[in-house]
Amino acid sequence: MKDLKQYNIQFVGLKLGKHTFEYQIDNKFFGFFNYKEFSCVSIQVDLAFEKKTTVFELNFIAKGFVTVPCDVTNELYDQEIQATLPLVVKFGDEFNDENEEMLILPHGEYEFSIAQFIYEMIVLSVPLKRVHPKVKDGTMKSEALDKLAALKIEEKKTIDTDPRWDKLKNLITEKKT
Numbered sequence: 001m002k003d004l005k006q007y008n009i010q011f012v013g014l015k016l017g018k019h020t021f022e023y024q025i026d027n028k029f030f031g032f033f034n035y036k037e038f039s040c041v042s043i044q045v046d047l048a049f050e051k052k053t054t055v056f057e058l059n060f061i062a063k064g065f066v067t068v069p070c071d072v073t074n075e076l077y078d079q080e081i082q083a084t085l086p087l088v089v090k091f092g093d094e095f096n097d098e099n100e101e102m103l104i105l106p107h108g109e110y111e112f113s114i115a116q117f118i119y120e121m122i123v124l125s126v127p128l129k130r131v132h133p134k135v136k137d138g139t140m141k142s143e144a145l146d147k148l149a150a151l152k153i154e155e156k157k158t159i160d161t162d163p164r165w166d167k168l169k170n171l172i173t174e175k176k177t
Contacts, residue, residue: 003032007115014051021047025064025118033119037126040067043081045118056089058114060121070132073142077132083125087117 007023025043030036043064050057062085065078089103089112096104100120105112 004113004115007118008111008113009049010111011051011056012110014049016051016053019049019051021049023047023118025062025122029115030119032115035119035123037123038066038068039076040078041065041122043122045121047114054091058087058089060085060087060114060117062118062122062125066122066126068126068130070135071130072135073132075132075142077134079126079130081122081125083121085117085121 009021023045025041025045027038027041030038030041041064043062043066046061048059048061060083062081062083064081066081067076068079069076086101087103088101089105091107091109092104094104094106097116103112
């Protein structure tokens with residue numbers, strides 16, 4: 001994608017050794033992937049890139065927040081994001097990205113894009129069940145929580161037992177005495 005060109009790493013001109021890259025991720029980035037789950041995004045991604053003679057070692061570190069709706073109340077809140085992703089890049093006969101920790105580039109390539117790796121790292125770092133912090137600590141006041149409390153079913157504390165088993169239990173206790 002032309003718009004994601006800033007996420008291409010041209011490794012041909014880089015010297016052997018360690019290099020660092022920084023990326024600021026916002027809503028526009030997720031717009032390129034047509035992902036609309038986040039209403040606001042502010043994430044700093046730091047990439048430690050080590051170029052060796054036959055392999056590249058990348059380590060992504062993401063910190064920031066995404067604004068998402070709570071699954072219980074549908075209220076928006078800022079979900080903190082802290083994620084890491086190690087990646088090894090090797091060279092082979094053909095492109096292969098089936099392994100999430102290894103990327104194989106064909107011989108003769110001079111650059112590759114890291115946009116998809118950043119996208120997946122951030123999306124996968126958001127919890128499956130998103131609960132507003134005020135719901136967790138009990139300080140949230142909302143109509144949705146009031147309605148859920150009103151519809152809550154109380155459990156019966158009595159346990160119905162089979163009278164045949166009760167008679168068998170009595171036999172065991174009678175035998176002991």
